[in-house]
Amino acid sequence: MLLDDIDDPAALRALCPSQLDQLAAELRGRIVETVTATGGHLGSNLGVVELTIALHRVFDSPRDVLLWDTGHQAYVHKLLTGRRAAFPTLRQPGGLSGYPSRRESAHDWIENSHASTALSYAQGIAAGLERRGEADRRVVAVIGDGSLTGGMAYEALNNLGHAGTRVIIVLNDNGRSYAPTVSRLSEGLTHLRLNPSYVHARERARRLLQRVPVVGGFAYTSVHGLTSAVREVVTPHRFFEALGIRYAGPIDGHDIAGMEQALANAAAWDGPILVHVLTQKGRGYAPAEEDDVQRLHDFKVQPSRLAPAALQAPATYTDAFTNAVLAAGERHPELFAITAAMPGPTGLLPFQAAHPDRFLDVGIAEQHAVTMAAGMAMAGLRPVVAVYSTFFSRAFDQANLDVGLHNLPVVFVLDRAGITGDDGPSHHGVLDLELCLSIPGMTVFAPSSAQEVGPMVEEALSLPGPSAIRFPKTAARQAPDGLVGSGLSARLVRRGDGTVCLLAVGKMLEAAEEAAGKLAGEGIEATVWDVRVVAPPDPAMLLDAAGHGLVVTVEDGVRVGGAGSFLVDAMRGCTADLPLAPVRTLGIPRAYLPQGKPDAILADLGLDGAGIAASVAEALSVERRRLELS
DSSP states (O other), rough: GGGGGGGGGGGGGGHHHHHHHHHHHHHHHHHHHHHHHHHOOOOHHHHTTTHHHHHHHHHHHHTTTEEEEEEEHHHHHHHTTTTTTTTTGGTTTOOOSSSSSSEEEEEEEEOOOOSSOOHHHHHHHHHHHHHHTTTTTTTEEEEETGGGGHHHHHHHHHHHHHOOOOOEEEEEEEEEESSBOOOHHHHHHHHHHHHHHHHHHHHHHHHHTTTSSTTHHHHOOTTTSSSSSHHOOOOOOOHHHTTEEEEEEEEETHHOOOOOOHHHHHOOOOOEEEEEEOOOTTTTTTHHHHHHTTTTBOOOOOOOSSGGGGOOOBBBBBHHHHHHHHHHHHHHHTTTEESOOOTTTTOOOOHHHHHHEEEOOOOSOOOHHHHHHHHHHTTTOEEEEEEEEHHHGGOOOOIIIITTTTTOOOOEESSSSBBOTTTOOTTTSSSSSHHHHHHOOOEEEOOSHHHHHHHHHHHHOSSSSSSEOOOOSSSSSOOOTTTOOTTOOEEEEOOOOSEEEEEEEETTTHHHHHHHHHTTTHHHHHHHEEOOOEEOHHHHHHHHHSSSSSSEEEEHHHHSSSSHHHHHHHHHHHHTTTTOOOOEEEEEOOSSOOOOHHHHHHTTTOHHOOOOHHHHHHHHHHHHHHHHHH
């Protein structure tokens, strides 16, 4: 196989056209083989095979800088830059990252997994290289797969054009992000793809130019010659060049020779230039091509279903939210659901189908989503903004000053909270508790079971101010009938003997109950509370906890500034006239945690049942020694 002989991208330049086609097929086969075993971003990478080959044949990475936005498009790049042998470890503990990784290769400049940032990096890197007298090094930013719906990308485009920075922008236009891309510019690109007049004119020009002696092939693929007459009336051309960015294209993103010529010409341009390439997401793999919703954007390995139906994995928290928001939508005609390019992953597709006039996908634009929701709330609607926990941090300013400052009844639903696993440090949702708890007046819910989600959604919709409901990606705990809380109250799960009180936040209740069982085997009867509502905390829970010899808080968010410290501070406030019990807060350390299975990561951090029990035993031992010495 050709791929087995590619250890450095420079080797690509020796291949002939037929060998390049063979290599493209081998790359697709290797990606399908690996990703269907490990999970990961499948359709995204199948669409950029020829584009990646062309980039590495024209540019000299890592001397020339290749930036991927978003980084989930970089699997082909990894295979061509010396990581082929390690590719089966993709997204596995200790294996290759699912995104560019500076520790893996000098070919990876940025750890780019959140969208719409590469153009800003590109301008900064290009300015730095020019300042160092290395202006002959090219900086290339590949943006697409929905990234151009993010506001930060437009800020960078504006500044690149204004400064005239010498950057090559490759717009990978596949018309999609997770789902079909939401943007007027994207609509313009799509109309261009499908417009019969354009297609006929392009094909006529292609045939005529190829007949021109000597220069026919060059003119046909040239940045300036392919469709110069037609593109004068095309939206992308007017848009980008109004910003001061030269526009070239559109070009077939699966034609390696055509892209090489276009990229080589773009490299000679003295200023910012955008090369618009049309690609097919999921190309070459029938299940992806036939997936109308996501083109198998991210492939999930399905768990074994050999067990009896009664023993199958429980429903996810996302499933519970889907049911809850559908039911709430029937009761509340003012409810409006919003997401940022993730209607499927956040569970909103059924709501969209049922209430298309009360649903909006804003694209990769979390900041806009939140401030728009603030405006909706001002006008009497009850907006529900559903995003991943890790992406909520992108809209914190808006949540704080546009929603919080105005005390507006916006409900944030933060999926994938806590340790998420295979996507690594950029996708762990460990900051949302700290961020939400710092917003005055924000009510923060943390369901401990699938059955808690519905009551919390209903309670959040009844509040006069902002709220957040955060839950994990992992399978949901199933609560027996009746064993759920209500309103803003905590729930007493287990009554102990006054020695220790465990305050468990969200999914950590299951681990806390396991720890209590282990402690009981050692003669220590622990009290366990399901916190349910971190802010405002239940005064009855705080007073009860304060009466114990030791209080231990447990959360799957960052420990510094997180739920534990918030609850301890609140406990001090309501027991000011009582001596404060010794406290230990358990949570995520102040560190970037690598990829791995969520349960394994939590166990390594001492946040499983055994680890919590060990922390309690250690704290009790320290307290006994302190009392003996006093």
